[in-house]
Amino acid sequence: MDTDSSPHHDASPGKGLLVVDDHELLRLGLRTLVQSHAQANGQVVQVFEAHSLQDALTTFGDNAAAIQLVLLDLHLPDAHGLSGVEAFMAEFPEAHVAVLSGVSDPGLQREALALGARAYLTKSGDLAEVVRYITASHVIRIPHTAHQDTKAHDPEDDTGTPASAATSATSGRTVRTASGEWIPITARQAQVLDWILTGWSNRQIADHANLSEGTVKNHVSTLLLLLGARSRAQLISQLR
CATH class of the missing domain: 3.40.50.2300 (Response regulator)
Incomplete structure (x- = not known):
């Protein structure tokens, strides 16, 4: 930039x-x-x-x-x-x-x-x-404490292993991008992400969540963009 x-x-x-x-x-x-x-x-x-x-x-x-x-x-x-x-x-x-x-x-x-x-x-x-x-540019206004909270959501355990991305996505609604930054995602995106990591297809996710396959595809495409992955396989490899 x-x-x-x-x-x-x-x-x-x-x-x-x-x-x-x-x-x-x-x-x-x-x-x-x-x-x-x-x-x-x-x-x-x-x-x-x-x-x-x-x-x-x-x-x-x-x-x-x-x-x-x-x-x-x-x-x-x-x-x-x-x-x-x-x-x-x-x-x-x-x-x-x-x-x-x-x-x-x-x-x-x-x-x-x-x-x-x-x-x-x-x-x-x-x-x-x-x-x-x-x-x-002040389109989003982040309080000082919010920055501290974000840092606190990027922990490593006593062994030095990063916290599970899938767990963070489900409970804390934050997930690590390809560049290592933790970003918030919505509850629905977190659900879809967990199902992707489980290995489910778009059709399986759609049937389980009572969504159209097109809606699921949009969620998957958005997650790939947000997390800097070029494919589902790369996303799964990145977060496991």
Whole structure:
């Protein structure tokens, strides 16, 4: 991540987030991750979504007072590269815009910041880094004690073995990502995660939980995004 400065601390409580990306799965993953973090801290964060530049301009124009931060993908159906950043900043120069990109390119970073973006965030790594920037931008407000509680939820037993991810997901509703960070997940996500670790298929989970197979697939896809895994097999290996 590359930024021009630390995020401005001028957000008022209750302001939300606009995620601009044409990939529904990424929008879903970010929305779930952000709302899970907010819920863990007793807050509700509104997440707006847009799949194109024009959709983003309209959504922000209609809801500017409720949006603290805009996450703007560089590759949209109607904008490619920095043209989307340039167009957005031209229409809303005071907006707090952070670029989302699939590549880490120092030259592109410098140009994005020169156009008015506050940060350049890559999607190729763990989405937890994006959430850290969202938190630093005061979309999610984490009390000092919450940070201490999170650290306390990352214990090692007397033998030095990390606490079981499955146990943490079920009882504490936190789970360790591929990068080693502990994040909160919802009760339903924790259930689905435990069933995945048991080796159940989507159909078995759907039948057991009385859910549609499509809903289960969405939960599984979200968990893969949140925890930085590329497949169910990698997720199972990572958490065992």
